[in-house]
Amino acid sequence: MSLLSVQGLRVEFPTRRGVLTALDGVSFDLDRGEILGLVGESGAGKSMTGAAIMGLIEPPGHMAGGQITLEGQRIDQHPERYRGSHIGMVFQDPLTSLNPLQRIGDQLMETLKIHHGLDDATAKRRAMQALDEVGIEGKRRDHYPHEFSGGMRQRVVIALALASDPKVLVADEPTTALDVSIQAQILALLKQLCRDRGTGIVLITHDMGVIAQTTDRVAVMYLGRLVELGATDQVIHQATHPYTQGLMASTPTLAGSVDQDLFQIPGAMPRLDAVPAGCAFHPRCDRAMPQCKTHAPEFDGRRACFWSES
Amino acid sequence: MRLKVLAAALSVSCLIGAPLVQAETLRWARSGDSLTLDPHAQNEGPTHALAHQLYEPLLQRDMAGQIIPGLATSWRALDDNPNVWRFQLRAGVKFHGGEDFTADDVVFSVKRAKLETSDMKGLLNSVVDVRKVDDLTVDIETAGANPLLINNLTNLFMMDQGWTESNGSAVPQDFANGQTTYAAANANGTGAYQLVSRTPDERTVLKANPNYWGVGQFPLEVSEIIYTPIQSAATRVAALLSGEVDFVQDIPVQDLGRVDATSDLKVVTAAQNRVIFFGMNQGKADLDSDNVQGKNPFADVRVRQAMNMAINRDAIKQVVMRGQSDPTGVIMPPFVNGWTPALNEIPAGDMAKAKSLMADAGYGDGFQVTLNCPNDRYINDEAICQATVGMLGQIGIKVNLDAKPKAQHFPLIQNKTTEFYMLGWGVPTFDSHYIFNFLVHTSEGDRGPWNNTGYSNADVDQMIVSLESETDLAARDATIGKIWNQVQQDVVYLPVHNQVLNWSMKSDINFDVQPEDQPHFKFLSFN
């Protein structure tokens, strides 16, 4: 039994132009200690998937189908029971993720007390321990968020997210807002902490470099649908879906030598209210076949594409 | 101690037997407060109204406006010297502090009221000396015979010499320079009520004077008076309607109906000794505020006659005043010596004739002028002006109305900067001379200070001055009649009406309206 299992996830947004399907048929599993990358262009539904796992979809959006299980138990019906305690989350911008008016130690203790029912003294000790684990001196627990640099703040955020020993951590672009030099440190820290505790990570990013460096497996999303899923090496080097191939070819660090011209996928991802019939990617696909325009390919556990099946 | 208990028991049994003497509190409200407790520092209605409860003059006007004895029991001009008035003082009168009232106090008080800082000195211009004859007799000497001296003494309050001097108040409070004295905040009079506490503009509490000389002569049924100024008219009405006050002098005319219809309230009505009128500058060669170049339309008597006809006094009474006014054709209330029904006759409202008069005067197309009007002094002053603007508009006079608080309005008249204005005039001496001297006499020197019309008639001036020393009252009255005829003929002013007082009170109160708007609460009784 996998740690986290997402099956046939569907999220809908009722709008004045009709119901928009933000996620459709997203399925994947996550094992203990595993890091699963979620990639795709902006608007592909990566963050929405993360929010769905946390049960934090902003109304009027809602989960319209599928299920999410943690160690075999459904968590999507009462996400508040698992949120924070069983599943933690790290957001993109460490500068805005912390309450500016609360000392970081207090924020940590608050989380610890809520989830573990600790007394003040124990909570304090654990808070200092947690800070220590992310490489922050315990005595800085009395400092306010604005007294830390961006990287340090993200460490605090990670400490907060992991304070309750969650089984799964959803990290939504955890390094995007940071300097490149800090990014690697934070990723390494995340990776190490999760390996030590056996925490599974869903790492949401648009940065293929981060994926290559950090994840065990990777899921590629396009317009709210999963298009490819596989071991990181495999996806990067032997992509089967034309979209994934395009994505890889357009990433400088993965595309080979520097002087080679970067590939660019033609066109832009359509808006959610104008999803093409058939395979959503077909208008931009140079390998589109007639059936792509009429039928949507099923996800077979590895990819969703008529061309690569054939 | 035992004695006291016995006395208390006795008085309690007396109280039971005598229903007239019971503890009754009267909550009294009006729009403004008394300005000072120093009885000589301000010559002003609300100030005198409070002072009359605490202090007493030698003689006073009763609730009907008649002169009655106060601290003097009798008075007469000496047969051998008409310049001297002799006053017999009431015996056995004590001040609130227990001091005896004597001739020395009278001499002191009159002299005090003649000092530079006194606001009452203008009424005592003719007084040259005041002398003690014996402990209960005083002589007041005037420059020349003054047959009407006593009319000027009805608001001249008597203070205790010892108390006043020992409290550093021998000189009246210098009100203008903002001096504060002991006597301005405390009171020691002979009046029917004595001061308990006072916060200016907020609340003044009086209680009955147990040693008052008039016990038995006056009803004296009010044992405590709580006086509260309430500025906002609506709030004043609300306070009366909700039973928070018992007696209000100035309820707006439109609310009298509702007050009267309220089961435990009533309205008592009487004419007031105050006339409302318009003045216009007819003496200037050219007006600044009009649109006529090179001449003054008011200078033409036909224009003034036309205006006099255009003002529909009955409509003003009916609508603006809700019937609560007494339209008049002369700037003199009926209480005043010299008043006749013929003078009082209001001009016929003949619009056609008024228009033809305007045309004859060369203003067939009308003209434009500014009217200055107070908005917080007389009953519905601003509304009367507004109505007048409309009426004058009908004979082609386009009037711009400029209404403002009294403190800003009156300077315009006194500085002679207004050319068309509203004014009200009370006549505390009840004699025509008071009106002539202030409003008709050419404005020069001490005379005619409020005559802003530019009206100047040497004959009239000479007759006015002659009134002051005329001892033959019949001849004097004849001169008064002659002056009035000239004033009416020249249409010096445009009279509107005499104000009507409406005192609103709890229905169980028996109280007549005093024509000077002075409630003397010692006369008040309960049903």
Add this chain to the structure above:
Amino acid sequence: MSRWDSDFVYAFKRSPVACVSAGVVCLLVLAAVFAPWIAPLNPFDMAALNLMNGFTPPLAPNAFTGETFLLGTDDQGRDLFSAILYGLRVSLFVGFAAVALAMFLGVFLGLLAGYRGGWVDTLIMRMADVQVTFPSILIAMLIYGVAQGLIAPDNRGDLAIGILILSIGLSEWVQFARTVRGTTLVEKEKEYVQAARLMGLNPLAVMVRHILPNVTTPVLVIATITLALAIIAEATLSFLGVGAPPTEPSLGTLIRIGQDFLFSGEWWILLFPALTLLLLALSVNLLGDWLRDTLNPRLK
């Protein structure tokens, strides 16, 4: 831009509050503009009034003259319906003019402060701080006092409206200035401004062209809310005796007159002007609220 427009129109159509309040505001503004043609009488022409018509109840014949009036008459025999239409005109004129003045001042000072920076900025923004602490009614009393001293008494009647506009306008410019200054500070750093400078164009002129479209939305919202404030401030000042004269009454003056007749049973003299004012201010406020919610991208 067109999408913004269509979104805006769509949102507008979907909000009954916005539709109704905009409708009411339009109706009232039209009524005010066309008052001379709609009103049965000219209430400002005192000569045309018949005092005997005073205190006529709505739709009931007057006891003396037999005339009937839709909303009754006031204490001067003035047809209330006409008086309200003309009063609306005065109130709206004061409101719009005051807002225009505040907007002009605010935009100008905001631009200046943001663009020049340094001591000019400090001075203007300090002035704004001080200004904000002094409520409009005190400013109005100040200006009224000064005007009383400086203006010849004969002209005061005509100038009452001017004083109202000046005092309300002068006390409401701060919000405009702050908004414009903020936008100016952002725009100043952009490349096109530098480019304009390099090309020898007047950078300020270039900025104004770029900044004004950027601040249209917030300025519109502030203007709407300020309009409601100005209309109420006018009424309050009329109560204190600093407002429009009773011969040419605004809604505020009508209410001040009407409240004298609250207890005496002539309810219509207060009720109709008060209702009109309430309707006007409420609609403008609701519209301002809705505009702020709809146009503010952060609130979407």
Add this chain to the structure above:
Amino acid sequence: MIYTLFQRVIQACFVLLLVALVAFSMFRFVGDPVQGMLGQEATSADREALRERLGLTDPIVLQYARFVLNAVQGEFGVSYRTGESVADMISQRLPATLELALISGTFALLLGIGLGVFTAIRREGFVAQSIMATSLVGVSLPTFLIGVLLIWVFAVELSWLPSFGRSGVVDLGGWSTSLLTVDGWRSLILPAITLGLYQMTLIMRLVRAEMLEVLRQDYIKFARARGISTRRIHFKHALKNTLIPVITVAGLQIGSIIAFSIITETVFQWPGVGLMFINAVYFVDIPVMSAYLLLVGVVFVSINLAVDLLYLVIDPRLKANASEGHS
């Protein structure tokens, strides 16, 4: 921080001097006090003499210098109307106004914050929407009318509350309070509501807007992701962040409350400085008017200073900046 404070105090003094100039010069020109003080029998010679005595014939600059010098010593002269010392008049009436301002301010703040939070977290709810709509009625009617209507309903028609004045006053050694008696509180209710309604609406709407803004912030999302209960997020995390901008506005509202008490005190005959001021305006009582304006200036400026200081205390970000010396 000391530097900032110093800068602020200097600015405050400058502002006050300016206010003094305005207070002095404007009122110097309104009407003519001399006329009001003398009775109807006064002659023009009397008036000139009085003018001379009051120093109204001196050059304006001299009068201003004298005014400022006296004001600094707490000496505002004497009222033309009542003859009392203006300083005494103010100290006698200030408690009434301050208590009224305090109660209506507290009412506005508590109810404003409470309703603001409620309408923000129940943003779409019917009750919240109704509160928002009715609150606009409160700001769409002039204060004086609300006061008169309250008197009409609660004093005249229902006879529940007094219609005017300040009763049940207890003197606490120079400070008269009406907060110690039932009567005192009863007489406070209507004026306090009248005065506080506008501010309450304003604060409520501000709190709502700020709260909605705060609730959109990342740290609120992160707090939710950390599993903190909605209740705790609203009242612990969001509210405190909401209140920071509210402090400035609320502080400025105290100034408004004191200024608007002119109207409320007139309607309810509340014996405070506002009523004193309006009487002074009608009577052209220059010393009282100038002193009042200066008083309001001092109150406003000190409130501004206090708000600045409060900011430093509450917001740790500013404290850091100020201590580094660049604010």
